[in-house]
Amino acid sequence: MSYPSMGALNSIKPRALFTDHPEARGAFTPVSARTSFAQPPPPGLYTTSHSTHSNPTAPSPEKAKVVWPPTVRTYVQRAFAIENTAPEVDKKEMETKLKQVIASSVTDGTLHARDWSNEPLPQQIILQERKDSLVKSADHVYSNGVSPLTLQETNFKAHDSSSKKRKSSELDERQERLPPWSASTSNNVFEDRVSYPDKRHRGEEKTKGLSKSQKRKQRFENGHSQGLPQHISHVKEAPPPTPEVDRGPVVGRCQDLEKKYFRLTAPPNPDTVRPLQVLEQTLDHLKKKWKAEKNYGYMCDQLKSLRQDLTVQHIKTSFTVTVYEVHARIALEKGDLGEYNQCQTQLRALYSQHLGGHPEEFKAYRILYFIHTCNRTDMNDVLADLTATEKQHPAIRHALDARSALALGNFHRFFRLYLETPNMGAYLMDMFVGRERLVALSHICISYKPDVKLRFVTEELGFESDDESARFICDQQGQTLLDEKDAGDVRLLTGKAVRFFEGARAAAFQRVDIKGQI
Incomplete structure (x- = not known):
């Protein structure tokens, strides 16, 4: 028997091996070659034509893109701003609420018509919903006008209902669990003869077979006979606390130019808070006193009191920026980095609201401060936030050159820059x-x-x-x-x-x- 050569086999078409023979044409059905490892669909699942199955990678029609107006983008930026964060609201919860607000506006078609500049932020909506739920829960308790039961009445009803629901089998089991000298009669003379390891164990044995309501009643009666006066017939439960209501900022009425700083432990009193016009006079008075006396302890106390009056009245204007800048410069001059950092943190939030001031000067201070603390992470964040215009500012350009000189080990250039520091940056450079x-x-x-x-x-x-x-x-x-x-x-x-x-x-x-x- 002779075998065909390899060239002869290669010349034969694959399908011809199965379909060219007349007897094999009805026995086999041609099947297209498999191109992937995915599970083939069951027969009859698709009703489209063969041309559709032959092109499984046909692109699906694209969904219509939603065009976000600039007001929505500004609203999202305000929601994630540092000054608008609420410590009581988790970031994930705030993001979920933000998606719900925007999705609802897209669904009802008010995305472009809604006034997003006056729309409450998602964290504000969450806080308001929490307050409303507290108020509704407090009102629901007293909405029917019926006063709550007393403690004795509650114990009696609980004991009565539990005694009615108790079955005879439970009573039999309780009788079996009790010792023989206690199961016969309630006042058994043999019970006192039993010796216990200590008095506490004896008390546990006495109350072992009692129900929860009986134990609660016994504790109440013991406390009543030991410490409560006999003429008190019942004790009323205290009503639930009323949720606090935000009354808004305080409006000061104090007219004193000088006031010591005290940490608040209660809501501020308007009679001890100075209004804005008095605070402006106070700042001028403190500037003159600082030039004449240079008493930092007194000045720091007075400026902290001034900042506190601004905070409780929710005053955020260009005057607020000026107060924090003055305090930060005085703290730098005296080397008080703790107070300087508090002012610098508040100034970052105020500068983000575009209230004026000197943001480039204090950004240069931040760069020099991070050189002092060797904080590379925050330094990278500051450098990433700088714009091309800010990098050309003399104070910021000087701080960036000082950082670059230290990074390159060019001490000759660094100490030349040290002798040419603008503004009050020399006080920061003196620290390192x-x-x-x-x-x-x-x-x-x-x-x-x-x-x-x-x-x-x-x-x-x-x-x-x-x-x-x-x-x-x-x-x-x-x-x-x-x-x-x-x-x-x-x-x-x-x-x-x-x-x-x-x-x-x-x-x-x-x-x-x-x-x-x-």
Whole structure:
């Protein structure tokens, strides 16, 4: 028997092996080749033509896109703004409510007609719904005009209903659980002869067979006979607390220019709160007093009291921005970073509402502050939020150059920028320039051997004089590292100072922990 060659087999069409023979044409049905691993549909499921099945990847018709108006986008931005967040409302709950509000407007066709600028935010809607539910629950208790039952009446009804529902089998089981000296009679003389490990166990044995209502009644009777006066026949339960109602901002009536700061432990009294016109006079008065006396303790107390009066009256204007900026600058001048951070945090929220002020100046302060705290995460957030116009502002450009110089290790440029700091940024740079000088000194000691002139250190590290640079080294306990040559030439012994300044640099870069940090 001869076999066909491979060339002969390849020339035969696949379907011809099954359908070309006349006897095989009625025995087999041609089936299209399978192109995927998906489960084939059952027969009869699709009623479309063969052309439809042959193209399973035909694109489905696209859904109509919803065009969101700019007012809706602004509404969503206001919902996620920091100043509008509510601590009582979870972020996921707020997002769910926001989707419901927008979806309902799309469904009823009011997406473009609704006034989204005056529409309540989703967190406000959630808080209002909670208040309404509390009010409805409180009104439902007394809506029928019937006073609640007393404690004795409640116990009696519970005991009566439980006794009616109790079956005889339960009574028989309770009789079987009781000891033999207690099951016969209620007042058995043998019960007192039983010894118990302690008195508490004896009390448990006595009340073991009682129902919950009987135990509750016994406790009430014991308390009544021990501590309650006999003439009290019943005790009424206290009504549920009435939900608090938001009465809105306070309107002050105080006319005093100076007022000490006290932390609020109760709702503010309008007689002790100063109105806006008095607060404006107070700020002018405090500015004059600060220039004359420079008493920071008094000034900080008065400015915190002024800020508190603005907060309780919900005053958010350009005057509010001015108050926080003045307090932040005074705190920077005195090195009070805790109070400065509180003002800086409030200023971020106020600047987002476009109320005026000097946002570029304080953004530059934020960059310098994050250099001081080595906070790279928040630094990246600040850099990402800067616009091209803000980067051209002199104060912000200076802060960015200082950060870039430190990142590149260009200490020569950094200390030149330190001597040219605009506004009050020098007060912030003073807080970390000593740390950077230690880093620069360690690099100088590695690069220059065996010594270097003290004058070179003075010029490179931004000191005003040789005495100041020598005093800085002595403050780090490095007196032995200075050597005075002939003609008053003082030199730094860099060969001996390498390990010394390496250790000082490591100690200076420990974690910064500041009260009120942003």
